[in-house]
Amino acid sequence: MTSPDIHVLPAHVARLIAAGEVVSRPLDVVRELVDNALDAGATRIEVEVDGGGLRLVRVRDNGAGIPAGSVGLAPLRHATSKLSPQARSVEGVTTLGFRGEALWAAAQAGELHVVSRPAAQVGACEVLAQGEDVQVARTSAPAGTTVTVRSLFARLPGRLRTQAPAASEVREVTALLGRYVLHHPVLHWRLTVDGEVRLTHAPSDHRGAVASVYGPLSANRVLAVSGEGVRGVVSRPELTRARRDRMHVSVNGRPVLAPPELERAVIEGFGELLPAGVAPLCVLDVTVAPGDHNPNVHPAKQVVALADLPGVAARVRAAVAAALAAHPL
Ligand SMILES: Nc1ncnc2c1ncn2[C@@H]1O[C@H](COP(=O)(O)OP(=O)(O)O)[C@@H](O)[C@H]1O
Ligand SMILES: [Mg+2]
Structure with a gap:
């Protein structure tokens, strides 16, 4: 065999590979968006999934929101408010996120739509991001953040063809949400799948969370x-x-x-x-x-x-x- 030449991948291919490590299936989007809501100190987190998450994943929270001045940066790669530029390592982080890659990867893999308003800010901002294209506009919205990812992998047919059937992805999403409820029982949670409520939880303790997820007998x-x-x-x-x-x-x-x-x-x-x-x-x-x-x-x-x-x-x-x-x- 002749030894092949080594070459450095062009930026657009390297980007797709890197984004694929963060978001390889709808479940990844759900986890990253819920982590962001928790990091924002939300007390109410609502998750919606349509079409097994390929059509739509939406996470709405009542957390801190993203200030108008920086909302346009959120979908950029390695853009984060959670690690300071002076950080020497990521080992001391106390937030769930820190890589600044989730929203970026979601925009590479699908259509990202963010609406956000910090409670003290007048008016909300709206961001549409697809690939490297980011557009920001003003809008009105309640305090908190709603992130929607639509048409996941529509531009990546190979990725789309290898996705699990919607029903099995929904099972995994439901199990994941259950784990978040179990470990964060003091929050309000709701999961809606194709318009039907699958899981709800009102603030309680661990026992109450077990009741919400596994039923009162357990x-x-x-x-x-x-x-x-x-x-x-x-x-x-x-x-x-x-x-x-x-x-x-x-x-x-x-x-x-x-x-x-x-x-x-x-x-x-x-x-x-x-x-x-x-x-x-x-x-x-x-x-x-x-x-x-x-x-x-x-x-x-x-x-x-x-x-x-x-x-x-x-x-x-x-x-x-x-x-x-x-x-x-
Ligand atoms: N639900 C949210 N509420 C408030 N801020 C958010 C939310 N989602 C994202 N952000 C902001 O966008 C930034 C980028 O998010 P993300 O790509 O998930 O990276 P990371 O969570 O690693 O910082 C976050 O650091 C945060 O400042
Ligand atoms: Mg994150």
Whole structure:
């Protein structure tokens, strides 16, 4: 084989590759927009999905809004209000976003429409972005931000053809929203799919969130967990599952794929109370110092690296064991 020449990709191809890492499916858009709403301090977050998210994803929040002076920058690549230009690393970030790529990637992959107004600002701004084209106009709107992404991948037929069927994407979006509700139970949440409300939640605690997501029968069978840097609920030993699909962990507010070490720690916390081979339901919010975790190890930030995983696992095990010990079973 002759050795091929190496060349640097032209900018427009490099852009498509980079945008595809952030937004490869509608689920990614939902997660990024919800993260933005949480970062904006919203107390009410409403998500709409049509056509499996390919036709439309919309997230409306009542958070801080984007000031008129900078709203036109929001869809630009690496434009963020969350890392200062002086930042030397991203490891100390306390927000869910920090790369400044989500709105940009959404505009590369579809049509991005943002309407935003900070509460103290007179009048709202509206931004339409498609590819590198960004247009800003004045409009009126309630305080907060509504971001809509339409016609996802319409300009990328290859990407469109490889998308999962709408029904399976909707299942994943519903599961994702459920995880946000479980880990942020003090907020108002609503998910609407093709005009039908799928999930609603009014401010409550973790138990109330379990009721919203899994129903009152499950909610009546959970115990509160409150340990050092670990809060949430675990199911009583009689409520078990064959799979670990209801073991939910967040790290500093971000729902993550729980490291197996933490899942094991929860199960070990039950000691003899749990039959071998079954898993409990749990919702655990783990808090670590910002410098003790690195959220920048995964494109979708679904995996975080923990500086002291054994230490965190020990705290989880102790908190679960204490919760079970505190209740007559
Ligand atoms: N829902 C929102 N509410 C307030 N500001 C927002 C919202 N969505 C986006 N922004 C602003 O737009 C910027 C770019 O967003 P994004 O592309 O997701 O990057 P990042 O979240 O990594 O900063 C954010 O830093 C923030 O200033
Ligand atoms: Mg973001």
